[in-house]
């Protein structure tokens with residue numbers, strides 16, 4: 001089945017807003033008097049700006065907070081804002097907050113799921129869940145489920161604050177809680193992928209009840225979110241220079257919160273849902289049975305994932321129903337070949353634009369070659385004593401429009417994830433080629 005058979009293409013809707021638009025810009029002329037909004041994380045960073053903006057436009061805003069006193073201090077000067085208690089990493093706390101809210105008898109018009117944690121050291125919550133997945137996704141998932149009667153009554157918009165960081169990982173169906181080894185950025189990426197996918201499916205389930213859902217990337221903003229990122233990592237990522245000055249590409253909190261406020265309130269989005277927004281534009285989440293493409297006007301991600309039913313985990317063994325590739329014992333040359341779509345070329349303006357992430361189930365299958373690198377080729381050493389397993393390969397490449405007349409050609413990010421079942425046999429292949437085919441805009445729209 002080809003990609004285009006699965007998908008309905010969506011296009012930016014021409015909101016008139018952009019990268020530098022602020023919450024004040026998107027709310028100009030919008031009156032939210034009589035509306036009730038719930039904003040998780042609504043006392044810090046983007047959530048705080050969202051609370052400020054919605055309350056400023058007349059909405060009553062409930063801010064459920066993990067640190068109640070901190071929230072009350074941060075919101076003290078805002079009229080129409082109430083603080084309640086909520087720890088998204090604790091399902092009992094989620095249930096208790098939702099029960100209190102439902103007992104109030106109020107309907108919800110807007111729910112902005114802005115709370116989140118990024119790249120924290122390995123932390124386990126509840127029944128051993130990985131903390132970023134549990135907080136960013138599972139807690140919000142439970143919250144929406146518990147608040148459903150109030151959301152349905154209000155015909156609410158639910159805004160799921162994802163991130164471009166979703167490019168770092170698909171859902172790790174076989175090991176969502178990183179039992180086989182923790183990677184803080186993969187964990188963030190998985191949680192943010194879950195935020196986007198959650199909006200897609202919630203919208204499908206909710207639209208008949210008038211509940212519509214959106215996800216978004218807010219941009220890059222210097223907030224408390226970066227607390228777990230070291231100074232060295234910030235420099236390596238290009239966020240700050242050696243003197244600690246933040247990149248001019250960063251948005252202010254008012255600009256960063258604009259997309260979630262726009263998604264929560266814009267009349268231009270009436271009748272739409274499930275879409276992924278960036279820079280106050282509705283770009284696209286395109287969904288099929290086993291394929292998800294998250295696209296925005298500036299950046300594009302193509303993500304393929306295994307259908308759930310194709311993966312079974314039995315004790316420590318991972319089985320798929322796909323045919324296994326026979327590979328030779330010893331060295332295995334993995335070659336991901338990127339094919340730029342017509343009219344585009346590999347984007348190397350800012351250095352290597354490619355990334356390869358390799359892991360295996362079971363982890364002992366890979367003797368060497370595990371981890372992340374910027375080269376799309378990798379020599380792997382497989383453990384013949386393990387004999388069989390699945391190689392997880394995630395490859396990313398950025399391309400830009402091949403247009404010499406355009407000084408700043410549009411950038412497109414292409415990513416594909418593979419689960420490759422392998423069995424080690426004498427005479428098997430010594431090379432594993434995988435084609436990362438960049439998506440062609442013309443073919444997509446067909």
Ligand SMILES: NC(=O)c1ccc[n+]([C@@H]2O[C@H](COP(=O)([O-])OP(=O)(O)OC[C@H]3O[C@@H](n4cnc5c(N)ncnc54)[C@H](OP(=O)(O)O)[C@@H]3O)[C@@H](O)[C@H]2O)c1
Pocket residue numbers: 040041042043044045046047064065066067086087088089090113114115116117118135136161162163164165217218219220221222223224225226
């Ligand atoms: N800033 C960026 O550049 C950027 C980029 C892309 C996406 N995002 C997304 O934007 C959202 C907001 O981030 P931000 O930049 O505004 O970060 P922030 O300033 O750190 O705010 C995050 C909020 O989430 C709350 N929170 C964390 N764990 C919680 C828990 N277990 N229960 C309840 N609340 C919890 C925090 O509460 P405490 O203060 O009590 O910890 C805080 O209020 C996040 O989902 C993030 O992934 C941000």
